[in-house]
Structure formats: structure tokens, C-alpha cells
Amino acid sequence: MATKFVTTRRVEFSDTDAAGIMHFVAFFRMMEQAEHELLRSVGLSVVMHDATGSISWPRVNAMCDFQSAARFEDLLEIEVRIARLGKTSVTYSHRFLRNREQLATGEITAVCCRIREGKPPKSIAIPAAMAKKLKPFVAETDELITD
Amino acid sequence: MATKFVTTRRVEFSDTDAAGIMHFVAFFRMMEQAEHELLRSVGLSVVMHDATGSISWPRVNAMCDFQSAARFEDLLEIEVRIARLGKTSVTYSHRFLRNREQLATGEITAVCCRIREGKPPKSIAIPAAMAKKLKPFVAETDELITD
Amino acid sequence: MATKFVTTRRVEFSDTDAAGIMHFVAFFRMMEQAEHELLRSVGLSVVMHDATGSISWPRVNAMCDFQSAARFEDLLEIEVRIARLGKTSVTYSHRFLRNREQLATGEITAVCCRIREGKPPKSIAIPAAMAKKLKPFVAETDELITD
Amino acid sequence: MATKFVTTRRVEFSDTDAAGIMHFVAFFRMMEQAEHELLRSVGLSVVMHDATGSISWPRVNAMCDFQSAARFEDLLEIEVRIARLGKTSVTYSHRFLRNREQLATGEITAVCCRIREGKPPKSIAIPAAMAKKLKPFVAETDELITD
Numbered sequence: 318m319a320t321k322f323v324t325t326r327r328v329e330f331s332d333t334d335a336a337g338i339m340h341f342v343a344f345f346r347m348m349e350q351a352e353h354e355l356l357r358s359v360g361l362s363v364v365m366h367d368a369t370g371s372i373s374w375p376r377v378n379a380m381c382d383f384q385s386a387a388r389f390e391d392l393l394e395i396e397v398r399i400a401r402l403g404k405t406s407v408t409y410s411h412r413f414l415r416n417r418e419q420l421a422t423g424e425i426t427a428v429c430c431r432i433r434e435g436k437p438p439k440s441i442a443i444p445a446a447m448a449k450k451l452k453p454f455v456a457e458t459d460e461l462i463t464d
Numbered sequence: 465m466a467t468k469f470v471t472t473r474r475v476e477f478s479d480t481d482a483a484g485i486m487h488f489v490a491f492f493r494m495m496e497q498a499e500h501e502l503l504r505s506v507g508l509s510v511v512m513h514d515a516t517g518s519i520s521w522p523r524v525n526a527m528c529d530f531q532s533a534a535r536f537e538d539l540l541e542i543e544v545r546i547a548r549l550g551k552t553s554v555t556y557s558h559r560f561l562r563n564r565e566q567l568a569t570g571e572i573t574a575v576c577c578r579i580r581e582g583k584p585p586k587s588i589a590i591p592a593a594m595a596k597k598l599k600p601f602v603a604e605t606d607e608l609i610t611d
Numbered sequence: 612m613a614t615k616f617v618t619t620r621r622v623e624f625s626d627t628d629a630a631g632i633m634h635f636v637a638f639f640r641m642m643e644q645a646e647h648e649l650l651r652s653v654g655l656s657v658v659m660h661d662a663t664g665s666i667s668w669p670r671v672n673a674m675c676d677f678q679s680a681a682r683f684e685d686l687l688e689i690e691v692r693i694a695r696l697g698k699t700s701v702t703y704s705h706r707f708l709r710n711r712e713q714l715a716t717g718e719i720t721a722v723c724c725r726i727r728e729g730k731p732p733k734s735i736a737i738p739a740a741m742a743k744k745l746k747p748f749v750a751e752t753d754e755l756i757t758d
Numbered sequence: 759m760a761t762k763f764v765t766t767r768r769v770e771f772s773d774t775d776a777a778g779i780m781h782f783v784a785f786f787r788m789m790e791q792a793e794h795e796l797l798r799s800v801g802l803s804v805v806m807h808d809a810t811g812s813i814s815w816p817r818v819n820a821m822c823d824f825q826s827a828a829r830f831e832d833l834l835e836i837e838v839r840i841a842r843l844g845k846t847s848v849t850y851s852h853r854f855l856r857n858r859e860q861l862a863t864g865e866i867t868a869v870c871c872r873i874r875e876g877k878p879p880k881s882i883a884i885p886a887a888m889a890k891k892l893k894p895f896v897a898e899t900d901e902l903i904t905d
Contacts, residue, residue: 330647330657331640331783333776335511335830336579340772341523342492346625349489353624353684362684363624364482376488380527386584389776390647390656432483437533477794477804478634478787482627482683489625493772500771500831509831510771536629537794537803629805630873635790635817639783658776670782674821680878726777731827 320453322355322397328387338386345379348411348423351395355409359450374427375438377406381423391415398456405429405440407451467600469502469544475534486534492526495558495570498542502556506597521574522585524553528570538562545603552576552587554598614747616649616691622681632680639673642705642717645689649703653744668721669732671700675717685709692750699723699734701745761894763796763838769828779827786820789852789864792836796850800891815868816879818847822864832856839897846870846881848892 332343353363364373387393393413400410406428413421429447430438443451479490500510511520534540540560547557553575560568576594577585590598626637647657658667681687687707694704700722707715723741724732737745773784794804805814828834834854841851847869854861870888871879884892 329640329644330775331643331781334771335774335776335778336520336522337776337778338522341526342489342496342772345489345492345526346623349625350623357684364683373483375483375485375533376530378527378529379488379492380525382525383523386522389658390651476787476791477628478636478790480629481624482629482631484629484631487625493770496772497770504831511830536805537798630814630816632816635820636783636786639786639820643783667777669777669779669827670824672821672823673782673786674819676819677817680816 319398319456321456322351322358322454324351324354324395324397326350326393326395328389328391328393330389333389338388339391341381341383344381344383344387344413344421344423347393347395347413348379348381348409348425351397351411352409352425352427355397355454359453361447361450369431371432372441372444373430373432373438374407375430376425376427378426379423381411381421383421385415385418385420387413387415387420393420397454399451399454400424400456401426402443402448402451402455404442407443410456466545466603468603469498469505469601471498471501471542471544473497473540473542475536475538475540477536480536484535486536486538488528488530491528491530491534491560491568491570494540494542494560495526495528495556495572498544498558499556499572499574502544502601508594508597516578518579519588519591520577520579520585521554522577523572523574525573526570528558528568530568532562532565532567534560534562534567540567544601546598546601547571547603548573549590549595549598549602551589554590557603613692613750615750616645616652616748618645618648618689618691620644620687620689622683622685622687624683627683632682633685635675635677638675638677638681638707638715638717641687641689641707642673642675642703642719645691645705646703646719646721649691649748655741655744663725665726666735666738667724667726667732668701669724670719670721672720673717675705675715677715679709679712679714681707681709681714687714691748693745693748694718694750695720696737696742696745696749698736701737704750760839760897762897763792763799763895765792765795765836765838767791767834767836769830769832769834771830774830779829780832782822782824785822785824785828785854785862785864788834788836788854789820789822789850789866792838792852793850793866793868796838796895800894802888802891810872812873813882813885814871814873814879815848816871817866817868819867820864822852822862824862826856826859826861828854828856828861834861838895840892840895841865841897842867843884843889843892843896845883848884851897 334340401408481487548555695702775781842849
């Protein structure tokens with residue numbers, strides 16, 4: 318059974334806009350922060366170094382559906398699952414809740430890349446040791462549907 | 465034939481991240497800025513006031529596909545079209561280019577809402593005078609496909 | 612003896628810039644977040660409502676001295692003291708540390724204001740009940756010097 | 759007589775906060791953007807490369823006094839002068855205006871540094887060719903006082 322990673326974020330004043338609510342880009346910022354926290358929780362980082370150089374995860378897609386507004390000082394619960402763990406990419410699936418009310422759901426797909434200075438990132442197979450640490454967060458299809 | 469709205473944005477240092485490229489949330493910020501600039505270009509604003517109070521456009525969905533990285537001081541061209549002009553909502557479609565190379569494409573759907581303090585936004589039919597000003601930007605299906 | 616308020620912030624990827632370090636504006640964002648957290652800790656908020664309307668704290672000055680760079684995933688300790696509690700204003704004094712190394716020190720001065728829609732904020736005397744809750748954080752001069 | 763550099767910025771929706779005005783950190787972001795634009799105007803960049811590696815300008819101090827609020831869609835005029843051109847550092851002085859009304863004034867001091875990966879930045883004398891290009895913006899004391 319899949320593990321969901323859960324963290325929280327307080328809506329800061331600098332996250333709000335003149336409509337009096339959390340600006341929509343703050344959802345994307347928090348989605349990424351939650352993903353990075355998930356990685357840290359299993360001893361990984363979004364930027365890692367090995368003998369050949371560094372490995373990082375450029376985003377190829379990000380999306381979010383907004384159902385209800387978040388406001389200043391709200392405490393948001395952010396759930397992260399892995400919707401798909403591919404050979405070279407990971408799709409993280411996010412859910413924002415405030416007191417059990419769902420505010421937004423989103424997804425970010427990131428590709429495992431070898432980074433070399435001055436060159437474009439080159440996608441590589443996710444190293445086995447990394448994939449193993451990510452596997453527990455892979456959601457089963459049923460689970461995502463019924464959730 | 466549909467008009468596309470075109471504007472430019474310079475990648476600022478504060479838009480970049482430790483990977484040396486423009487952070488992905490900056491694409492979303494610029495998508496919204498381009499949308500607001502389109503509105504201003506036809507005498508509208510994302511927040512308008514009438515006798516009853518104010519009308520604004522909360523976002524219900526935002527997405528972006530990233531194809532190539534943008535870097536500090538790059539001059540980005542941002543094209544905006546209206547992919548769909550509904551009864552209560554507008555879907556803006558965005559394209560980022562740097563020297564004709566496409567870097568990213570995205571979409572934002574916003575819903576026309578009556579805003580009343582302390583109450584959740586209530587969706588309303590887009591006022592006819594607004595819809596009329598938006599119509600020239602509505603992309604024909606063929607155009608989006610062949611572009 | 613004065614109480615210092617202490618909180619922590621993780622340097623997020625979105626806080627970094629192409630120089631590979633935390634962008635300087637993130638220090639200001641965190642200074643404000645720490646101030647708001649101090650207010651919450653004593654049951655106050657930076658935006659409060661009473662019978663007459665709302666009271667908030669526009670900033671009149673902000674400054675920061677940067678001594679050493681913060682990096683992605685660093686855990687920063689932020690100390691907040693009140694350097695001066697005036698009749699209508701508060702000057703917060705901040706210190707950023709990473710493993711006891713001081714990275715930056717800053718100050719923000721905010722003025723207690725009555726907020727009325729469509730009018731500029733009007734400064735008022737800090738209500739006695741608020742001032743009482745802030746008093747424990749007022750730093751004695753000696754303390755600030757020897758710290 | 760000194761030249762002041764002048765640029766403009768539109769207050770974007772993402773720059774505003776729940777108080778309905780431009781958030782104070784946006785002033786700092788724009789101060790830096792104006793500085794970088796001044797550098798570009800004379801063929802320089804805040805990050806430059808030579809045979810030895812790269813030269814950049816870490817900030818050692820930033821401050822801003824806020825006199826009046828900026829609002830969504832305001833067009834701000836930003837003036838930049840060089841208050842002090844030292845051997846290793848530059849102090850930029852900024853002024854924000856809206857229709858000739860002064861909204862804020864600020865300063866940023868940056869130090870010319872040799873950047874080497876994995877090492878802390880090392881301050882160096884500003885290369886003569888750079889200093890020469892910055893000199894026209896150095897404000898005379900009288901000018902700053904009477905302005």
C-alpha cells in the first residue's frame with residue numbers, strides 16, 4: 318500500500334494578493350516545496366552530486382486545479398503521492414486541504430537529468446537507488462480514484 | 465481571423481534559481497501578467513467595479529508545459545490567445561518564445577465572478593460589453609493546431 | 612529581561628537565484644514572516660478587526676545587512692526582538708543564524724494604522740492591549756549591544 | 759553633472775498583497791531590476807565572465823523607506839543614481855515616483871566579487887573598464903541633497 322507524504326504550510330502575507338486570497342502561483346511554489354520535503358524525508362535532494370557531476374530534476378509540466386481560496390494565516394495540509402514513476406521521470410500528485418476541505422489538486426512532472434555547466438540538461442534513467450526510495454510513494458490507481 | 469496579443473518580459477535575476485535558469489513559477493507569473501496586459505489593451509482590468517460592487521476573475525486551472533529553459537536577461541516573447549470564451553469563463557492560451565524558439569506553452573482558465581467582501585466569489589455570466597472586447601482574441605481551432 | 616522570539620525557515624529552491632544562493636529579497640520575506648509569527652504567538656495578527664473597522668501595520672522602513680550567504684536547504688534560525696516600541700510604531704530587529712553563524716541582521720519599522728477602504732492608512736496610537744502583549748519582546752539597549 | 763538612470767515598472771497583480779497594495783518586498787525586487795537595467799544600458803551585466811572565471815556583485819546592504827503605497831496597475835517611475843562608487847563597492851540610490859509623487863526611496867550596496875564554485879565570494883577592486891562605465895551615474899552630493 319502506498320504511503321502519502323504529508324506536510325503543512327502557513328499562508329504568509331507575502332503569499333496573498335489584492336483579492337485578499339493566496340495568489341495562485343503560491344500553490345505551485347508550495348507543491349514544489351512539498352516535493353522537495355518528500356525527497357529530504359528519504360535522504361534525497363532535488364540536486365545531488367555524484368562522481369560524474371550533478372543530477373537534478375527539471376520540470377516538464379505543472380498544473381493545478383483551484384477549488385477554493387486559501388487565506389492569510391490559513392494552515393494548509395499538503396499531501397504528495399507519486400502518480401507515476403517512469404524510467405526517466407516522476408509525476409508528483411498534490412492535494413491541498415484546510416480542515417479536511419480540499420482547496421486544490423495539482424501535478425508536477427520532473428525528469429531526471431544529468432546537469433553539465435553550459436549544456437542543456439540531458440535526461441537519464443533514474444538511478445536504481447533513487448527509484449527504490451521513491452517507490453513507497455507510488456499511488457495505486459484505485460487509491461487515487463477513490464480518494 | 466483571430467488576433468494574438470503579444471508582449472515581452474525580460475528574465476530578471478530574481479526569476480532565476482540555483483539551477484541557473486528561470487524558476488518554473490515565473491512562467492506562471494508571466495502568463496498572468498500577459499493576460500492582464502491583454503485586458504488593459506482593450507480597456508478592461510482583471511478587477512473592475514460597477515454599481516453592484518466588483519467583478520474579478522479567480523483562476524480555476526493553470527498549467528504549463530516546459531520545453532526549454534529560459535536564462536537570466538533573456539528577452540521572452542509571450543503570445544496570448546483565447547482558446548475558449550465560455551458563458552462564465554475564459555481560457556487563455558500562452559506561448560513563450562526566445563528568438564523564435566518555443567520555450568513553453570500554457571493555459572489559464574479564469575471564471576468571471578461577482579466579489580462581495582467576506583463571501584466566496586460567485587460566478588456570473590461575462591457581461592456582454594466585456595465579452596465583445598475579448599472576442600477578437602478567440603483562436604480558431606485550425607489556427608491553434610497549425611501554429 | 613527581554614524575550615527574543617525564535618523561529619526557523621528552510622531555504623526553499625524558489626528562494627535561490629542563479630548565483631546559487633538565497634536571493635536577498637527572501638531575507639525580507641522571512642523577516643516579515645517571523646514578525647507575523649511573533650504576533651500570532653501572543654494572540655495578535657498583523658491584520659485585526661474591531662468595531663470601527665480594521666487595524667494593520669504598514670511598513671515605513673526595512674533594511675538588512677548581509678554578512679554571509681544562505682544556500683538551498685539550509686535551516687535558518689531567525690531571532691526577532693523589538694528594538695523600539697513607540698506610541699504609534701514598532702521597530703522589529705532580526706538576526707539570521709545558521710549553526711550559530713550570523714548570516715544577516717535587519718530591521719523593519721511598522722506603523723499602527725486604522726485602515727478604511729479607499730482611503731490612505733491613518734496612523735493611530737497602538738491600542739494598550741496590543742502594546743502590553745508586545746512589551747516582553749522589547750530589547751534592552753545593553754542586550755542588543757552585547758549580543 | 760551626473761546622469762540618473764530612469765526606468766518604469768507596472769505594479770503586477772502578483773506584486774500586491776491582501777492589504778490591497780504592493781507588498782514591500784516588491785520594492786526591493788524592482789530596485790534590483792532597475793540596477794541591472796542600468797548595467798545593461800552601458801554594456802555591463804551583474805554577472806560577467808572573464809579569462810579567470812566570473813565576477814558578480816553580492817549585496818551587503820539593502821534598505822528602503824516607504825512613504826506612500828503603490829497599487830495594482832500603477833505605473834512606477836524608478837530613478838537610479840550611484841550614491842557612492844568605492845574601490846570595491848557601489849551604492850545605488852533609488853527613488854520611486856508615481857505621477858511625480860515620491861512613493862519610496864532606497865539604497866543597495868553591492869560588492870564586486872570574484873566568484874569561484876564552492877568557495878565564498880572574494881571581494882576585488884572594481885575593474886577600471888567597469889568603473890569608467892559607472893562613473894557617469896555617480897551623484898554629486900549637492901544633487902542628492904537638493905533633489
